[in-house]
Amino acid sequence: MEAMSYGPSGAELKLEDESFLSDDFLRQLINVGEVDILVGLPTHNNAKTVGSVVTTIRSGILRGFPRERAVIINADGGSRDGTPELVTGVSIDDMRPASNLYALRTLHSISTKYDGGAGSGGALRTILAAAELLRAKACLVMSPEAAHLQPEWISNLLRPIYRDGFDLVAPTYRRHKFDGLLTTNLLYPMLRALYGVRIREAYLPEFGFSGRLGSQFLGQNGWHDGNDQAGVELRLTLAAITGGYRICQSFLGEKEHIERRSSDLVRALRQTVGALFSALETDFPLWSTVTGSKPVPTTGSEQELLLDPIRVNRKRLRERFSTGVAELQSVFQSILSTSTLAELQRIARLGEEEFHYPAELWVRTVYEFAASYRKSVISRDHIIQALAPLFRGRVFTFLVENRNASATEVENNIEGLCLEFERLKPYLLQMWKSRE
Amino acid sequence: MPLNTDVLWYKDAIIYQVHVRTFHDSNGDGIGDFPGLEQRLDYLQELGVSAIWLMPFFPSPLRDDGYDISDYQTVHPSYGTLEDFRKLLESAHERGIRVIIEMVLNHTSDQHPWFQEARSSQDNRRRDWYVWSDTDTRYKGTRIIFLDTEKSNWAWDPVSKSFYWHRFFSHQPDLNWDNPAVRDQMWNVMKFWLDMGVDAFRLDAVPYLMEREGTNCENLPETHEILKALRRKVDEQFSGRMLLAEANQWPADLRPYFGDGDEFHMAFHFPLMPRMFMGLKLEDRKPITEILQQTPEIPPSCQWSLFLRNHDELTLEMVTDMERDYMYDMYAASKSMRLNLGIRRRLAPLLNNDRRRIELMNGMLMSLPGTPIIYYGDEIGMGDNILLGDRNGVRTPMQWNGGWNAGFSIAEPQRLYAPLIQDPVYGYPAVNVAAQKESEHSLLHWMQRIITVRRSTAVFGRGSIEFLHPANHRILAYLRRQGKDTVLVVNNLSGTAQAVELDLRRYKGNILIEMFGNNIFPRVGDLPYLLTLGPYQFYWFRLRRV
Numbered sequence: 001m002e003a004m005s006y007g008p009s010g011a012e013l014k015l016e017d018e019s020f021l022s023d024d025f026l027r028q029l030i031n032v033g034e035v036d037i038l039v040g041l042p043t044h045n046n047a048k049t050v051g052s053v054v055t056t057i058r059s060g061i062l063r064g065f066p067r068e069r070a071v072i073i074n075a076d077g078g079s080r081d082g083t084p085e086l087v088t089g090v091s092i093d094d095m096r097p098a099s100n101l102y103a104l105r106t107l108h109s110i111s112t113k114y115d116g117g118a119g120s121g122g123a124l125r126t127i128l129a130a131a132e133l134l135r136a137k138a139c140l141v142m143s144p145e146a147a148h149l150q151p152e153w154i155s156n157l158l159r160p161i162y163r164d165g166f167d168l169v170a171p172t173y174r175r176h177k178f179d180g181l182l183t184t185n186l187l188y189p190m191l192r193a194l195y196g197v198r199i200r201e202a203y204l205p206e207f208g209f210s211g212r213l214g215s216q217f218l219g220q221n222g223w224h225d226g227n228d229q230a231g232v233e234l235r236l237t238l239a240a241i242t243g244g245y246r247i248c249q250s251f252l253g254e255k256e257h258i259e260r261r262s263s264d265l266v267r268a269l270r271q272t273v274g275a276l277f278s279a280l281e282t283d284f285p286l287w288s289t290v291t292g293s294k295p296v297p298t299t300g301s302e303q304e305l306l307l308d309p310i311r312v313n314r315k316r317l318r319e320r321f322s323t324g325v326a327e328l329q330s331v332f333q334s335i336l337s338t339s340t341l342a343e344l345q346r347i348a349r350l351g352e353e354e355f356h357y358p359a360e361l362w363v364r365t366v367y368e369f370a371a372s373y374r375k376s377v378i379s380r381d382h383i384i385q386a387l388a389p390l391f392r393g394r395v396f397t398f399l400v401e402n403r404n405a406s407a408t409e410v411e412n413n414i415e416g417l418c419l420e421f422e423r424l425k426p427y428l429l430q431m432w433k434s435r436e
Numbered sequence: 437m438p439l440n441t442d443v444l445w446y447k448d449a450i451i452y453q454v455h456v457r458t459f460h461d462s463n464g465d466g467i468g469d470f471p472g473l474e475q476r477l478d479y480l481q482e483l484g485v486s487a488i489w490l491m492p493f494f495p496s497p498l499r500d501d502g503y504d505i506s507d508y509q510t511v512h513p514s515y516g517t518l519e520d521f522r523k524l525l526e527s528a529h530e531r532g533i534r535v536i537i538e539m540v541l542n543h544t545s546d547q548h549p550w551f552q553e554a555r556s557s558q559d560n561r562r563r564d565w566y567v568w569s570d571t572d573t574r575y576k577g578t579r580i581i582f583l584d585t586e587k588s589n590w591a592w593d594p595v596s597k598s599f600y601w602h603r604f605f606s607h608q609p610d611l612n613w614d615n616p617a618v619r620d621q622m623w624n625v626m627k628f629w630l631d632m633g634v635d636a637f638r639l640d641a642v643p644y645l646m647e648r649e650g651t652n653c654e655n656l657p658e659t660h661e662i663l664k665a666l667r668r669k670v671d672e673q674f675s676g677r678m679l680l681a682e683a684n685q686w687p688a689d690l691r692p693y694f695g696d697g698d699e700f701h702m703a704f705h706f707p708l709m710p711r712m713f714m715g716l717k718l719e720d721r722k723p724i725t726e727i728l729q730q731t732p733e734i735p736p737s738c739q740w741s742l743f744l745r746n747h748d749e750l751t752l753e754m755v756t757d758m759e760r761d762y763m764y765d766m767y768a769a770s771k772s773m774r775l776n777l778g779i780r781r782r783l784a785p786l787l788n789n790d791r792r793r794i795e796l797m798n799g800m801l802m803s804l805p806g807t808p809i810i811y812y813g814d815e816i817g818m819g820d821n822i823l824l825g826d827r828n829g830v831r832t833p834m835q836w837n838g839g840w841n842a843g844f845s846i847a848e849p850q851r852l853y854a855p856l857i858q859d860p861v862y863g864y865p866a867v868n869v870a871a872q873k874e875s876e877h878s879l880l881h882w883m884q885r886i887i888t889v890r891r892s893t894a895v896f897g898r899g900s901i902e903f904l905h906p907a908n909h910r911i912l913a914y915l916r917r918q919g920k921d922t923v924l925v926v927n928n929l930s931g932t933a934q935a936v937e938l939d940l941r942r943y944k945g946n947i948l949i950e951m952f953g954n955n956i957f958p959r960v961g962d963l964p965y966l967l968t969l970g971p972y973q974f975y976w977f978r979l980r981r982v
Contacts (some may be wrong), residue, residue: 031908
């Protein structure tokens with residue numbers, strides 16, 4: 001195997017502060033040595049699912065990359081349910097041959113505990129640091145909850161990096177048309193409009209990245225700023241875009257729908273929209289000059305929508321929208337323009353049959369939030385929380401509009417919203433500058 | 437130096453494999469001969485070998501490099517006379533070097549008078565010395581070994597108008613070992629050479645002696661009965677002589693060839709060799725430890741025979757399809773390097789002439805359980821010539837010096853039995869014995885040194901092995917123990933420096949003495965023993981309580 005060096009200058013390891021890695025973990029990394037493939041698995045009490053996930057990862061490695069040096073690295077947030085033991089149990093070595101698999105070489109599956117608790121960027125930071133120390137050529141982060149994970153996913157996410165020289169591989173899935181609503185109604189269209197790149201799943205539950213992108217991101221990301229820890233996966237995508245790295249998408253297949261509690265929405269908004277809003281400030285020189293958008297190379301389908309019925313409590317969505325608009329009026333007055341707020345208040349009074357949150361109003365709302373996020377007397381976290389009821393109202397309209405829509409029609413509607421975000425981008429610039 | 441009288445001499449031996457034709461030509465006809473080999477015995481003694489294994493030197497049409505024998509009881513005239521052989525034998529013994537010769541039991545040349553008689557008439561008295569059939573459909577379950585050249589194990593004999601059985605080339609008809617006359621005659625052949633004083637036989641192609649319908653015609657119980665009978669006769673009449681099995685089989689299938697210590701003394705460990713190359717390329721000990729863990733225990737009087745390269749292709753029969761593909765891609769990128777199911781290359785070219793890797797592989801050869809065999813020329817890093825057909829590319833003349841014909845022969849170069857290696861890297865001006873003798877740091881001197889160290893203790897030849905399993909998979913570490921002697925071997929299979937922690941707590945209080953320089957390393961304590969190794973570096977440590 002040929003040695004490779006990484007880093008923006010193509011030079012040497014530039015881990016400035018690897019002290020966050022424990023001595024025991026470093027010892028394990030020494031034993032692993034240089035690798036071609038690294039699969040990172042952030043976990044926190046995932047014993048119910050992680051066993052099958054990690055077994056499938058192992059199969060994927062052995063099938064797709066039987067000759068390559070590979071390692072599975074579990075960054076665990078302090079599980080008490082035996083998650084790390086399930087991960088390390090899939091190692092293959094001369095003491096533990098895989099009973100039903102043939103492996104040409106040793107496969108290490110190691111685990112370490114990271115600081116920062118569940119959901120923080122600490123897991124990704126640990127994985128990135130390990131990737132840099134092990135000089136991994138192609139890396140992959142998998143969700144420990146990926147119930148539909150297939151061995152082929154491993155190849156689909158890694159091959160574009162390992163064989164074709166891409167730096168970031170974002171997944172696309174076969175999803176229910178009402179799954180991933182935050183992605184389809186906000187993240188995808190906004191990121192596309194601002195950065196000019198059509199990446200469908202920018203908030204990545206599973207993704208592949210090159211060693212050099214990981215190394216660059218590890219060095220530049222503000223790891224010590226607690227607020228920046230949220231949404232670190234999205235920040236990696238943005239780093240790939242702004243750094244001019246080669247990006248592609250890879251179709252993985254079916255993505256399971258996971259029922260979320262309503263309180264999860266605020267957390268999701270913090271990790272995604274918050275991260276995106278936060279990045280806009282530093283990335284202004286780039287996104288302010290971008291017009292239009294371009295697709296990225298995609299292997300397999302771009303996105304497939306399923307039409308199976310899915311239960312959504314629309315009534316509750318509209319109620320929480322109306323309640324939110326009423327209760328958060330004073331907050332909205334600091335964030336939104338008068339006309340936008342007035343329009344929101346108007347539709348909040350509409351009955352269920354008449355209720356409609358049009359695309360243009362939604363885009364203006366989001367853009368005004370983004371501009372406000374930059375400079376506001378209100379805390380950024382409160383701004384993100386305030387967006388939640390409005391998002392629910394928008395979702396209500398999306399569900400109604402697409403209740404009987406075919407997959408193609410849903411896609412067309414999403415495309416329409418994207419174009420609206422692109423069309424109104426000057427409005428964001430105007431708002432942005434008005435707050436300077 | 438008198439011969440070691442220990443009947444288990446083969447356990448401590450360093451065997452050097454050589455073809456008479458390739459080593460030294462004493463009469464200027466372009467072909468190596470017995471007197472030439474005798475002249476070079478001092479070289480072998482200096483190298484430290486304690487036995488030479490001679491490839492077939494019998495009269496033969498030489499269509500399979502002498503494995504197609506046409507007379508078992510004399511020598512090929514190109515190599516000298518029977519008297520020359522006797523003199524070689526005496527001279528070798530005087531130097532403490534034993535002589536192992538080939539014995540091809542399974543088949544003869546189709547030019548052998550026995551076969552000529554057998555085919556002459558269906559009523560001939562020797563007709564039943566071979567395996568005949570009216571059809572080519574018997575023994576359907578039998579694989580074809582030489583896939584590149586043979587389509588069937590049956591060949592049509594136009595003389596007697598019937599098919600004859602052959603497991604190898606069609607010009608090598610298999611003897612019919614069901615026939616008691618064949619058994620008697622072949623023992624007489626062996627006895628002829630044992631009476632002369634040869635120390636051992638390498639019995640060629642032993643799994644294939646018998647045929648039975650409904651089987652794969654390999655490793656049959658009847659074959660083992662025959663071999664045991666031969667062993668009994670050897671033990672009864674020639675104590676201290678040795679039988680070495682050539683049986684290219686999986687370890688579990690090889691085990692019966694040792695019987696209860698009453699069949700073969702030694703057998704080649706074929707599956708280990710490709711896995712050593714694989715482990716080196718993968719930088720992972722797994723292939724090596726896996727095959728050795730699958731290797732069954734053998735009776736105390738028996739021994740494995742280990743080798744890195746030999747006169748044949750680097751055989752890949754005993755690997756999986758995935759492993760074979762990997763080996764081809766890594767070691768034989770050019771299709772011309774491949775032959776049958778193997779790779780026809782020498783050690784040095786296989787390892788890109790990387791001195792560190794050559795040393796590491798030899799280090800493992802000398803320290804894993806078994807008796808090492810060095811293929812002639814590999815001790816100086818000779819190259820090969822893949823443009824020569826079949827396996828002739830690894831059978832070129834020995835390179836003694838940078839002069840005329842590499843010091844091999846005074847003949848006109850075009851009369852040599854095979855062209856010398858002449859490329860800039862491996863050619864005889866660059867790679868030869870004389871030059872390496874002059875250089876203190878040559879591979880030849882290094883080989884002498886490692887053989888000396890290996891022979892300084894019986895632990896390598898006779899000791900047990902216990903693998904340590906450090907978490908760093910690039911490190912292959914094991915303990916060899918024999919009585920009170922314990923040696924720790926640590927090999928770095930990687931091309932980069934490695935750190936490794938070894939669990940040696942059982943040896944707490946011992947110091948480690950590095951066996952090449954006799955330097956002392958820190959005492960073993962309660963903590964894991966930390967070692968760092970450079971690229972492809974290995975250590976042999978003697979453990980000693982002080």
